[in-house]
Amino acid sequence: MxxxxxxxxxxxxxxxxxxxxxxxxxxxxxxxxxxxxxxxxxxxxxxxxxxxxxVAAPVGPEPILAMLADADIAAGQKVAKKCTACHVFDKGGQNKVGPALWNIVNTGKGQIDGYAYSEALAGFGGAWDYQSLNQFFYKPKAYISGTKMNFAGLKKPADRANLIAYLRSQADQPAALPTSDEIAAEAQ
Ligand code: HEC
Known part of the structure; x- marks a missing residue:
């Protein structure tokens, strides 16, 4: 071409x-x-x-009331080692960074003598029954927004149940265990 x-x-x-x-x-x-x-x-x-x-994941702590009767108090005392930088659990123990926690189950929230609570906890109201302890220990700042307790929380239900059973044992007269009605109500 x-x-x-x-x-x-x-x-x-x-x-x-x-x-x-x-x-x-x-x-x-x-x-x-x-x-x-x-x-x-x-x-x-x-x-x-x-x-x-x-079908999103459930929020908040799993129920623990049914676990309390058979909880392992010695294991709970080990869990409580995570708290001893700030708290004592013995009778006559003194307030440290956090309030002294002898006989805390069923005691009013923010009522330990001589301890300067945050406004959030001081004004929260109610007593530390098993269910509120379960919620507080699951995620302290979610349960009482504004608390000055700097602790991330305990995610394992058995840890919370054993710890709460240990706290219950740290009293002259341990609080009554939950009734079957209370256990059934919590599970709903
Ligand atoms: C870094 C320090 C720290 C650690 C660790 C800690 N706490 Fe606390 N805790 C505090 C402080 C501070 C307060 C007071 C909070 C406020 O006034 O808002 C408190 C408050 C509490 C209260 C409420 C007492 C009341 O009189 O109302 C309970 C119950 C409690 N802590 C239990 C525990 C347990 C059980 C653990 C371990 C699993 C733990 N805390 C770990 C510092 C701590």
Whole structure:
């Protein structure tokens, strides 16, 4: 192929391309592209999403009342080693960073003599029954927002049950164990 033929052929291809492009443009003007109002085959994922979000993990601590009667007090005393930097549990023990915790089960919250509580705990109200101890030890700052107790919490139910059984034992007259009615109510 000599140069002239080549140029002609190239021009021919170019023209063909331009015509094709022009044709496409004209077609587009004559038959405007339409957006579909909705998918021809709507995709049903919304229901699945909604139902999967309803099976989210439960929040808050697992119940422990049923575990208290058979809890391991010696194991609870070991768990309490995590607390001894700030608390004493013995009779006659003195307040440290945190209040002295002899006889704490069923004692009013924020009532230990001579201890300067945060406003959050001092104003919280109620007594330290088993259930509130369970919630507090699970995540102190979630149960009493603004407490100055810097402790992350105990995530294992057995740790909390054993610890609470140990606290119960640290009293002249240990508090009554939960009744079967109370256990059933907590489990709901
Ligand atoms: C870093 C120090 C620290 C550690 C560790 C700690 N506490 Fe405390 N605790 C405190 C402080 C401070 C308070 C007072 C909180 C306030 O006034 O908001 C407190 C309050 C409490 C109270 C409430 C007492 C009352 O009179 O109302 C209980 C019960 C308690 N702690 C138990 C525990 C146990 C059990 C552990 C271990 C699992 C523990 N704490 C670990 C510092 C600590």
């Amino acid at each position: 000599d140069d002239l033929k080549f140029n002609k052929a190239a021009a021919g291809f170019l023209m063909a391309g331009l015509i094709a492009l022009g044709g496409y443009k004209i077609a587009e003007i004559l038959v405007p592209h339409q957006e579909l109002a909705e998918n021809s085959y709507p995709i049903q994922i919304t229901e699945q999403l909604a139902s999967s979000s309803t």
